[in-house]
């Protein structure tokens with residue numbers, strides 16, 4: 219394989235502007251042309267080799283999906299081409315409804331199937347409390363799976379592994395929910411793979427701060443992303459937002475004004491549903507917050 223050879227590869231790890239691609243079973247360190255940082259883990263890319271194990275990314279192939287966060291200034295790509303998302307929460311430490319809902323909205327907007335994964339169900343003192351808090355999501359139709367990564371690893375693997383087959387999945391969650399423990403069950407050699415990727419990307423000690431993709435079977439992969447504390451959705455337009463709230467859907471079209479923003483309009487079907495307890499108050503509050511964010515976008 220010589221300099222100038224063309225390849226098609228999959229991006230399996232990203233750290234800053236450094237990417238690692240896999241092409242025909244070979245790992246290639248990649249950079250973008252210019253200062254572009256629009257590449258995501260999971261992207262299928264056209265490459266030109268610059269040395270036996272290095273390449274330049276010429277082109278990102280059309281994406282089936284793109285999951286991303288954004289703040290006022292820029293978007294932060296989480297993963298490309300995934301078709302399902304697992305939001306990992308736990309009995310303890312306590313999870314944030316705000317972050318869970320934001321992740322649900324991001325998935326809906328990107329057209330990605332989403333489930334919640336309640337981990338650490340072995341912590342029985344907190345189990346009923348966590349289940350109760352998750353009812354708001356299951357009543358909207360989101361599936362909530364219960365697992366215990368350290369308490370019942372075999373059963374957890376048996377529950378999750380079949381769900382990954384034939385899919386490109388991503389796990390996200392706040393720090394401490396047990397995401398790494400789950401990945402270690404799903405990807406037995408994850409630690410070794412992480413070390414190898416870390417060396418290839420030259421990330422030094424920061425082994426847990428990059429997103430990476432693992433193969434878990436033919437046509438099956440799972441992406442592990444770093445824990446997050448915030449989940450900005452500045453990029454979602456108003457129209458996208460109302461549709462991304464699954465609990466609003468039965469009421470859309472029922473408002474007096476066709477262009478109702480569901481904030482303070484008279485005879486708003488969404489507001490009526492909130493008042494009747496059919497839509498959770500915290501969901502509507504978040505919707506208002508996200509509308510505000512989408513009006514603040516500077517890019």
Ligand SMILES: Nc1nc2c(ncn2[C@@H]2O[C@H](COP(=O)(O)OP(=O)(O)OP(=O)(O)O)[C@@H](O)[C@H]2O)c(=O)[nH]1
Pocket residue numbers: 337338339340341365366367368369370391392393394395396397398399400426444445
């Ligand atoms: N009791 C119990 N503890 C668990 C379970 N899964 C993970 N833990 C513990 O929870 C802590 C956090 O787990 P990690 O897997 O490191 O969590 P993480 O979400 O990857 O966290 P970050 O690495 O900070 O992003 C560790 O002490 C685990 O041993 C579980 O099913 N039950």
Ligand SMILES: [Zn+2]
Pocket residue numbers: 473478479480481483485486487488489
């Ligand atoms: Zn309305």
